[in-house]
Amino acid sequence: MSSPLSWGPPHPERADAARNRQRLLTTARELLSEAGPDSLTMDRLAERSGLGKGTVFRRFGTRAGIFQALLDDNERALQHEILSGPPPLGPGAAPVDRLTAYGSARIRFLTENEDIARAATEGRRPGGRRPPMSQIHIRVLLRELDLPGADVDVLTGQLASALEAPLLLQLLDAPEQDRSALTARFEVGWRYLVERVCGSTGTTAG
Secondary structure: OOOOOOOOOOOOOOHHHHHHHHHHHHHHHHHHHHHOHHHOOHHHHHHHHOOOHHHHHHHHOOHHHHHHHHHHHHOHHHHHHHHHOOOOOOOOOOHHHHHHHHHHHHHHHHHHOHHHHHHHOOOOOOOOOOOHHHHHHHHHHHHHHOOOOOOHHHHHHHHHHOOOHHHHHHHOOOOOOOHHHHHHHHHHHHHHHHHHHHOOOOOOOO
């Protein structure tokens, strides 16, 4: 059984800062819903939210930072499933099964949030920001597998890279391909990768 996983306690946030953050995220979602990603700019978010442009810049830094904050907020549900949801994504399944389930869940998450993820990667150096959740979760599961001779830190980075938004979004650019079919192919590819790297060690029967 997998050990409990925690990303640590959330950083304390002043009540007014928390309210401003939620107000900005809610406003950003409204703009996205009304007119799509191109409508969401720092100036428009400040004007629509009624907060100063300086507040928006301090909170997000760049336009891409707004989308990254939206993506991180959307990802909370996935984190909850990993920490306390049913297996195999949640605790209780063998490490290989959990690793496979996590990759599939993250692929689906990025596909479902494709527009936000694309905008969040604008101007980002390739490989410049791996999702901490992937790094931590994959490392925990690899350590439970106790793979002989494996450099867990290097292997963690390599597997996490396969689930990075820039790579998956580039693959989604395949012309005239159905999104659901592409997502299914990525999930099969992830399962193949995990099985070849980790073998059947710790896999549940079935």
